[in-house]
Amino acid sequence: MLPELTDLSTFRAQLAAAPGPDTAATQGAEERNGQLTKPPGALGRLEDLAIWYAGWRGDARPSIEAPQVIVFAGNHGVTAQGVSAFPPEVTVQMVANFQHGGAAINQLAKAAGAKMDVHALDLENPTADFTQAPAMTEDELLAALQTGWNAVDPSSDLLVVGEMGIGNTTPAAAIGCALFGGEAGEWTGRGTGVDDAGLANKTRVVAEGVAKHGSDDGLEVLQRLGGREIAAMAGAIAAARVLRIPVVLDGFICCAAAACLAKIAGGTLDHTVAGHQSAEGAHGALLGHLGKEPLLSLGLRLGEGSGGALAINIVKSAVACHSGMATFAEAGVSDG
Ligand SMILES: O=C(O)c1ccc[n+]([C@@H]2O[C@H](COP(=O)([O-])O)[C@@H](O)[C@H]2O)c1
């Protein structure tokens, strides 16, 4: 059962006290993996994925029956600075598109056999422009974290969190820059497709935000430079950690949310894998800071959880091989 998220200190405490993977299940899965009808290591990273999944589920021979994709949407005051190629009203329009089944993520979730939920967070009240003031108050941060925390279905067995928020590659860049250092220009990319002048302006905005509101605390950075959908993703990833539900991370914005959690307590992202590396320039560096190797690299730069949803089928396939294959003894195959 997931405890109620009453305040920010509860959130920190829940993360710090969250259980790790089940070592007996991990060991059982490693032993089983060694007996399956294939040369040792021949399934490459699929073997690691299956053992990782088994440990978090506490079952040496698990199956994946109920993946969940959650898309969170938020609006950003920083769009007043002209940081996106699209206008902010696209956020609410895309939420309607998600609800009618017309977005890419609807199809990708369906193709992965996942149920999909959409949560729009206070779209009529954008966060503050972080070049002027902290993006959120503590109460606003808590409310967004709670939305994510409560959105996770405890009966799901694999989670993808995605987002929709015009302007949100700007807060994501600011989060990366604040948490891991370096120049704003190294963290700032084209998002939905700003031109060279737009990129220069966006870089200035990121630098200004970090200079004014930077911090080395993950939750403070999330509050001052993040956004509601980013905080909701962090809340959902944290809830999944407490519930021992493995998570497939999506693109640049999702990983920025995850990075805030990584700064709160060690091992906080051990239940996550990187679904893909997006085309947003700094995503590779961000994944490097998180110590994650992406499963896919398809040039996606959509968000919505799209790369995470695509990777569900890889995790499912890894677990299907692990749990469904015959052992050498069962199949009467000589094990060399
Ligand atoms: O996931 C990514 O890496 C990604 C990269 C570029 C853009 N996006 C999506 O595009 C939107 C943000 O782009 P922008 O230019 O408005 O900051 C937001 O809705 C994201 O879902 C997402």
Ligand SMILES: Cc1cc2nc[nH]c2cc1C
């Ligand atoms: C149309 C559109 C769809 C999106 N999905 C995620 N981010 C998006 C940004 C735009 C502009």
